[in-house]
Amino acid sequence: MRARLRTLLVVGLAVALLVWFLRHADLASVWQEFQEGRVDFLLLALLATGSTYVLRAFRWQYLLLPLGRPHFLVCLKATVIGFAASTLLPARAGEVIRPYLLAKREGFSPTATFASVVIERLLDMLAVLFLFATFVVGFSSGLTTTDPAIYSALKVGGLTAFGATLVGLVVMMGLAGHPERLERWALKIEGALPARLALVVANLVRAFVDGLAVVRQPRRMAVAMLLSFPLWLSIAAGIWATSRAFHIEMSYPAAFLMMTILVVGVAVPPPGAVGGFHEAFRIGATVFFATPNDRAIGAAIVLHAMSFVPVTIAGAILMAKEGLSFSSASGLAAKPAEDQAP
Numbered sequence: 001m002r003a004r005l006r007t008l009l010v011v012g013l014a015v016a017l018l019v020w021f022l023r024h025a026d027l028a029s030v031w032q033e034f035q036e037g038r039v040d041f042l043l044l045a046l047l048a049t050g051s052t053y054v055l056r057a058f059r060w061q062y063l064l065l066p067l068g069r070p071h072f073l074v075c076l077k078a079t080v081i082g083f084a085a086s087t088l089l090p091a092r093a094g095e096v097i098r099p100y101l102l103a104k105r106e107g108f109s110p111t112a113t114f115a116s117v118v119i120e121r122l123l124d125m126l127a128v129l130f131l132f133a134t135f136v137v138g139f140s141s142g143l144t145t146t147d148p149a150i151y152s153a154l155k156v157g158g159l160t161a162f163g164a165t166l167v168g169l170v171v172m173m174g175l176a177g178h179p180e181r182l183e184r185w186a187l188k189i190e191g192a193l194p195a196r197l198a199l200v201v202a203n204l205v206r207a208f209v210d211g212l213a214v215v216r217q218p219r220r221m222a223v224a225m226l227l228s229f230p231l232w233l234s235i236a237a238g239i240w241a242t243s244r245a246f247h248i249e250m251s252y253p254a255a256f257l258m259m260t261i262l263v264v265g266v267a268v269p270p271p272g273a274v275g276g277f278h279e280a281f282r283i284g285a286t287v288f289f290a291t292p293n294d295r296a297i298g299a300a301i302v303l304h305a306m307s308f309v310p311v312t313i314a315g316a317i318l319m320a321k322e323g324l325s326f327s328s329a330s331g332l333a334a335k336p337a338e339d340q341a342p
Helices: 002-021 027-036 039-063 072-088 094-106 110-138 148-177 179-190 195-211 218-245 254-265 276-288 293-321 326-339
Strands: none
Touching: 002 276, 027 293, 039 072, 039 110, 039 218, 039 293, 072 094, 072 293, 094 110, 110 148, 110 195, 110 218, 110 254, 148 254, 148 276, 218 254, 218 293, 254 276, 276 293
């Protein structure tokens, strides 16, 4: 009953966001924008978007090396399945399903593998905010904006998020460098838990610390950070190419700004960032690039489709080959914790 209520709330939020997104749209004009879109730029955007999953898999394989040597194709398949699951299932379930599937295939600890996903998210945030700062410092002089207050708020928010991400990374490095401290905290918690549950908690803590092994190696961590930039430069290329396909005057560095806005948009609860992604792009295009509303709406719909539909189809095909359905995959989120039990 609770799961059904949560699903209804999520769907209701997605519908509300889409209604808000389309509130001033002239659908005939939006259709005209679709027809006038440049196919060459859209194909470039599709290629750039597809390459991001290859780059993600390559970086993930590198982050997992302290645990073993995972096969690249296993990393790629798990990545595609994970993103497909996050598109269709609530609570970003793919972020748990992805490491679980890889751990099962490669014989790794699911919890240790999940720790690598946490590291990925910190590296992603640092890369996005660094590129955003690059735009602000070096390329924002020609920006057309109808509301400087929004831009100022975005800069303050970006700086705050950058600081918070650095703090999170430092804390993670501290935990990885001194695992005995984390284990001592776990022992204190264990004292207040039933014996079996306490043992599960202890095993989870140790496995998670094992997954942070890459953080204990500054050189490897630096390489992982460098590998994050081709990934996000490729994502920015997809945003830029789609915008140019819809005749939005946006330089490639300006796509770093739009990318930062979209990162905020995809944080909304509905699977696939439905509504939030669209509205974030519409706001960015109309406020910062003087784009007509219907043109921004058309570009947002196409960019979202290219970002989520191909990977969802590919993920569904791969899941079928693995003997999984999206309904059965939703039950995998609890598996990592269960698998740590003796």
